[in-house]
Amino acid sequence: AQSVAQPEDQVNVAEGNPLTVKCTYSVSGNPYLFWYVQYPNRGLQFLLKYITGDNLVKGSYGFEAEFNKSQTSFHLKKPSALVSDSALYFCAFSPTSGTYKYIFGTGTRLKVLA
Amino acid sequence: DAMVIQNPRYQVTQFGKPVTLSCSQTLNHNVMYWYQQKSSQAPKLLFHYYDKDFNNEADTPDNFQSRRPNTSFCFLDIRSPGLGDAAMYLCATSRWTGRGETQYFGPGTRLLVL
Numbered sequence: 001a002q003s004v005a006q007p008e009d010q011v012n013v014a015e016g017n018p019l020t021v022k023c024t025y026s027v028s029g030n031p032y033l034f035w036y037v038q039y040p041n042r043g044l045q046f047l048l049k050y051i052t053g054d055n056l057v058k059g060s061y062g063f064e065a066e067f068n069k070s071q072t073s074f075h076l077k078k079p080s081a082l083v084s085d086s087a088l089y090f091c092a093f094s095p096t097s098g099t100y101k102y103i104f105g106t107g108t109r110l111k112v113l114a
Numbered sequence: 115d116a117m118v119i120q121n122p123r124y125q126v127t128q129f130g131k132p133v134t135l136s137c138s139q140t141l142n143h144n145v146m147y148w149y150q151q152k153s154s155q156a157p158k159l160l161f162h163y164y165d166k167d168f169n170n171e172a173d174t175p176d177n178f179q180s181r182r183p184n185t186s187f188c189f190l191d192i193r194s195p196g197l198g199d200a201a202m203y204l205c206a207t208s209r210w211t212g213r214g215e216t217q218y219f220g221p222g223t224r225l226l227v228l
Contacts, residue, residue: 044204
């Protein structure tokens with residue numbers, strides 16, 4: 001079955017340090033991959049997506065993600081973490097055919113420590 | 115600004131008392147989704163509409179119903195809420211083309227069942 005996996009339930013990073021939130025995928029064909037962020041008591045906010053082309057995707061709030069086909073990964077990164085980046089992050093993909101559903105990973109809680 | 119709007123943001127109901135949550139969109143998207151999210155877990159898809167075509171997830175309880183009277187509005191009806199239905203309910207939309215369109219979320223309605 002097609003899926004995305006987020007192997008870390010929680011990631012802690014010091015403010016100012018680079019951060020990485022991991023996502024791997026198991027998707028047939030060309031994957032459409034997304035990152036969303038969720039702050040407490042809010043809906044999910046779109047950060048960035050990979051459709052095709054350049055493997056490095058830049059998104060909102062200084063985040064970027066690198067699509068790596070050989071490692072089937074789509075890790076979210078930021079060069080310098082802010083305390084305000086502390087939130088729940090979801091990786092997701094949308095199939096290219098057969099369904100209108102988006103498939104979400106289990107989520108990773110990011111805590112940025114001052 | 116175009117957006118996905120959910121009302122109310124917080125809803126308190128009594129055990130067994132029917133409740134309706136509403137969602138509206140100004141994006142003119144063809145697909146609308148309802149998700150249930152519990153305590154920082156991944157959103158769980160309940161059902162979705164592609165235009166007027168209703169698609170129910172196999173494990174969505176019969177207690178949950180939905181209506182989409184027009185493109186802009188979608189409702190989630192919980193006929194007899196139980197304590198286990200307390201959760202955040204998220205509405206989302208997408209202009210589905212099968213080419214990696216972004217899904218946009220509303221702010222959510224947090225349901226409390228007493």
